[in-house]
Each structure stands twice: as C-alpha cells, then as structure tokens.
C-alpha cells in the first residue's frame with residue numbers, strides 16, 4: 133500500500149517537473165522557429181540567469197538568442213513546475229500592456245511574505261508599485277497630475293541645488309553609482325517632504341544614503357533566501373529595527389508639517405507630495421470618500437517612490453557615464469551642449485529643451501542597458517489568448533521591450549551604440565509604438581518617467597561640466613551586476629575626478 137502511494141507521488145512529481153517541457157514542445161510544434169525554448173528541470177530560468185551572470189552579464193543568454201535568431205517571437209523556459217514566457221514580439225506584448233488588468237504582479241521572491249513576517253507592511257503594500265485594483269487607481273489619480281511636466285518644472289531649481297551640493301562636496305568619486313544615487317535619492321526626499329526633511333539623518337548618516345543601504349539589504353533578503361533572513365536575525369547584522377526607526381522618523385517629519393499647518397494655516401507653498409497627501413487626508417476625513425487615507429499611506433508611498441525612483445535614475449546616469457568614459461568625443465559634444473544650455477550655472481525648464489544630444493544619448497543608453505530590463509514578473513489572472521498564443525493562468529510572463537530594442541527587425545545595427553540614430557526621422561524600422569518603451573506602457577506605465585528624464589539631464593549636465601569621466605584603469609572587462617533581473621549596472625567601472 134505504502135509502495136503504491138509512493139509510486140503515485142513519484143508519478144505526480146515527474147508529471148509536474150515535466151509539464152513545462154510538454155508545454156514547450158507543444159509551442160514548438162505550433163510556432164516552429166519563432167519559439168525558442170530552454171528547459172532545465174526544476175531550476176529553469178533562475179539557473180540560466182545565474183550562470184549568465186557569472187560570465188559577466190545576466191542578460192547575455194537572451195541577447196545571444198535574439199542576435200542569432202531575430203525571428204524569435206517568444207522564449208519559453210521554466211521555473212520549477214511553471215512555464216515562463218519571455219515575450220519578445222511587440223505585437224504579442226502590446227495587448228498585455230494595454231489591458232493590464234488581465235495580469236497580476238507576481239511576488240517575485242516572496243517580498244510580501246517577508247513583509248508579513250517582519251511586520252513591515254507599511255513599507256510598500258499601500259504604495260503605487262504593488263497596490264492593485266481600486267487602491268491602485270485611487271493612488272494613481274491622486275499623484276498623476278503632480279508628475280506632469282508643468283508641475284515638475286517647479287522642482288527644477290531644487291534638482292539643480294541637490295546636484296550642485298553633492299558636487300561641491302566631492303573632489304573625486306570612486307563609488308559612482310552610490311554617489312549618483314545619493315543625488316537621485318535626495319531629489320525624491322526633497323520632492324516628497326520639501327524642507328521638512330532637511331538634515332534628516334538615519335544612523336548618523338544622510339538619509340538618502342542610509343535609506344538606500346537599508347532598502348538594499350531588504351532587497352537582498354528578497355532575492356536571496358531564508359538563510360540570510362535568519363542570519364540577520366540571529367547574528368544581529370543590519371537589524372530590522374532600522375525599519376521601525378525610520379518609520380518613527382517619517383512620522384515625526386509628517387507631524388512637524390501638520391503642526392506647522394495648524395499654527396500658520398494651510399498655505400500650500402511647498403507644493404510637495406506631502407502637501408498633496410495632507411490635503412487629501414484632511415478632505416477625506418470631512419467627506420465620506422470610499423478610500424480613507426491614513427498616515428501609513430503617506431509612508432508607504434514615500435518608500436515606494438524612493439525605491440522606484442532612486443536606483444533606476446541612478447543606473448541611467450551611471451550607465452551613461454560609462455558610455456561617456458568609453459567615447460570621449462561624445463563627452464566633448466555633450467559638454468559643449470550643456471555649457472551653452474546652462475543659464476547662470478543652472479539648468480532651467482527652457483534650457484532642458486536645448487539638451488537635445490544629451491536626451492538622444494540617454495535614450496540610446498536605455499535602449500542597450502535599460503535601468504529596468506523587464507517590468508515586475510506578471511501572472512495571468514485567468515487563461516488568456518493573445519492572437520494565436522494561449523497562456524494558462526498562473527504561468528509567469530516577462531513583458532518586453534528590451535529584446536525588441538536589440539532586434540535587427542526593428543533597428544539597423546541594433547547592438548551598436550549610436551545616440552545619433554534618435555535624430556533620424558525613422559530610427560525604428562518596424563514600429564507598433566511598443567518597441568522602445570523603457571518606462572513600460574499603458575495604464576500601469578512609469579508615473580515618474582518625466583521626473584526621471586528631467587533629473588537625468590540635470591545631473592548628467594552638471595557632472596560632465598565638473599568632472600572628468602575616467603574608466604577604472606584596473607578593470608579589464610566591465611561586468612554587469614544583476615539586481616534580481618531588473619537593473620543593469622556596470623560593476624565598479626568608472627571614476628570621476630574634478631576638472632581643474
């Protein structure tokens with residue numbers, strides 16, 4: 133009896149392990165050369181990305197597939213017993229961006245689980261990135277207008293100031309990514325809390341630096357395993373009390389603004405996100421609105437914007453500096469453009485428009501080394517049919533456009549770094565409007581995209597006017613760090629040295 137039970141379990145186990153392979157074979161029969169499949173029992177796509185990362189670039193395996201086989205529309209692999217669909221053809225992923233309600237964000241490495249275990253749900257759950265349904269809609273409509281250029285341009289002087297303060301403090305820079313993130317993080321903090329967060333220290337370090345470190349350790353747990361979590365718990369490394377401490381700090385900052393309003397009346401002179409929230413908070417108490425805002429909404433949204441806006445924009449600027457260190461003629465060209473665009477040493481709303489070459493440069497960097505390679509992994513809420521492709525509920529989906537962006541069907545010499553292509557009338561040969569979408573597309577696209585592009589232009593203009601950008605002489609080959617599978621980052625590749 134026991135033997136039959138064991139055999140039964142073994143049969144089920146074998147079926148589950150082989151199930152993705154059967155799906156891949158079926159797709160191969162249906163699509164022929166247009167489907168590429170890569171099956172590794174149980175480990176699947178995680179193992180493929182890991183071994184590619186060990187060779188210096190986690191994305192190299194997919195780049196190789198697309199370079200050798202531009203006809204591929206779909207790469208299929210597995211994650212334990214589930215199929216993973218990497219959708220390459222824009223015609224297939226476009227409907228999913230447009231109808232984003234068909235999919236749900238997948239808790240990639242148990243982030244929600246950790247949040248519950250650690251009792252730190254205030255961190256992200258109410259923020260835009262992870263909220264779903266009505267809660268997401270409400271938050272998006274509350275903040276949407278404040279991310280439009282007309283509103284953001286009021287923040288341009290602050291962005292100049294934060295960048296120039298950082299530059300004044302540093303003669304040479306070795307840790308370029310961290311340095312740039314201290315600027316992009318500073319901009320998010322100031323955009324959210326205005327002057328109220330001036331001088332905010334966490335563990336005696338500037339908040340924009342320490343907060344980045346804390347979130348990194350959180351992300352490390354997210355992308356690693358329980359072992360690290362317990363190690364941190366048992367050995368007392370990077371205590372989770374940090375989270376509690378900065379929640380207290382944030383509560384204090386919010387209370388300070390509230391009492392200021394009580395004393396001086398509501399002036400709205402700050403125009404920062406805290407104002408937007410406090411305004412909403414006071415109104416939703418008076419009226420019987422369906423969604424009642426609380427202080428935790430504010431904290432959660434701040435952490436979300438810091439997480440979504442700091443390293444992404446930081447990676448864009450750092451990656452741009454690497455390309456500049458490899459091509460000094462571009463460096464000179466962009467310096468000249470920046471010099472002529474600045475007004476009294478400041479980038480203004482008008483001078484931003486003159487940074488045309490710089491904008492093309494950033495676009496080309498994002499095409500080849502995107503700050504977000506894929507949006508967060510998705511799962512269909514129920515079985516879906518996209519054209520002739522059927523995807524079962526619960527499968528994993530990685531949406532494009534990184535692979536479309538390096539495909540010879542869409543670009544001439546796709547792997548060549550050529551910012552000038554963006555000055556051509558038709559840089560993308562076949563384009564359904566979804567080939568070059570570094571900020572995703574549709575209703576769930578990046579709310580911070582204009583802010584990111586304004587910031588990146590301002591920071592890069594100031595940095596190249598003040599520093600020489602040098603490739604790390606000790607490095608023979610640039611390795612690209614894998615932060616999950618999301619961000620592309622050159623490992624310790626550049627140095628900055630103040631110009632005489």
Ligand code: HEM
Nearest residue numbers: 260261440441444445448503504507508571572578580584
């Ligand atoms: C170069 C910089 C940036 C890039 C490449 C980028 C890219 C993206 C992408 C691809 C998404 C879609 C993610 C998904 O659906 O899984 C996204 C979402 C988001 N981004 Fe950005 N982002 C950048 C900067 C920023 C900035 C500066 C902010 C705000 C301070 C921001 C805030 C957000 C938020 C809140 C979402 C979630 C939006 C929603 O689900 O409604 N991002 N971003």
